[in-house]
Amino acid sequence: MEQNQGYSVSRKHFSREFRVQILKEHEEKGIPISVLARNHGIHPITVYQWRRKMNRDDQGSDDLNPAQVKALLQELQALKKENTTLKTKVADLVVSQEILEVALDIAKKKALLKQVHLAGKSKSSKNSK
Numbered sequence: 001m002e003q004n005q006g007y008s009v010s011r012k013h014f015s016r017e018f019r020v021q022i023l024k025e026h027e028e029k030g031i032p033i034s035v036l037a038r039n040h041g042i043h044p045i046t047v048y049q050w051r052r053k054m055n056r057d058d059q060g061s062d063d064l065n066p067a068q069v070k071a072l073l074q075e076l077q078a079l080k081k082e083n084t085t086l087k088t089k090v091a092d093l094v095v096s097q098e099i100l101e102v103a104l105d106i107a108k109k110k111a112l113l114k115q116v117h118l119a120g121k122s123k124s125s126k127n128s129k
Contacts (some may be wrong), residue, residue, distance in 0.1 A: 012042075019050045026051075 022040065025031050026047070033051075037044040 014042075019054070022047060023051055023054060 022036055022042075026033055026036055033047045034044045036042075037047050
């Protein structure tokens with residue numbers, strides 16, 4: 001046993017059946033974890049960790065179902081195809097926007113040139129009078 005600041009430190013190892021039994025008491029009988037832990041001489045955090053680990057293990061076993069893996073792979077392929085299509089559409093829209101911006105700049109410049117030309121004509125017609 002290892003000594004730490006005068007306290008004896010040891011780890012208790014509990015069987016899976018014992019842990020499951022404690023968690024079933026909590027779930028089925030509604031006994032609070034703090035009460036269960038106190039009754040069995042376990043720290044409540046330990047029981048919460050068991051519960052979290054068992055929930056994670058339960059969820060992890062479902063992920064290994066071959067039918068679900070196949071469905072997820074098909075969905076992934078469909079999403080990749082859709083993503084490629086959307087990227088192409090976005091690129092087309094960007095090009096169209098750039099063309100429209102250039103066309104708008106040209107139209108503005110033509111309008112300014114027309115105003116300058118008309119202003120020049122009105123000055124020359126005033127000078128000729």
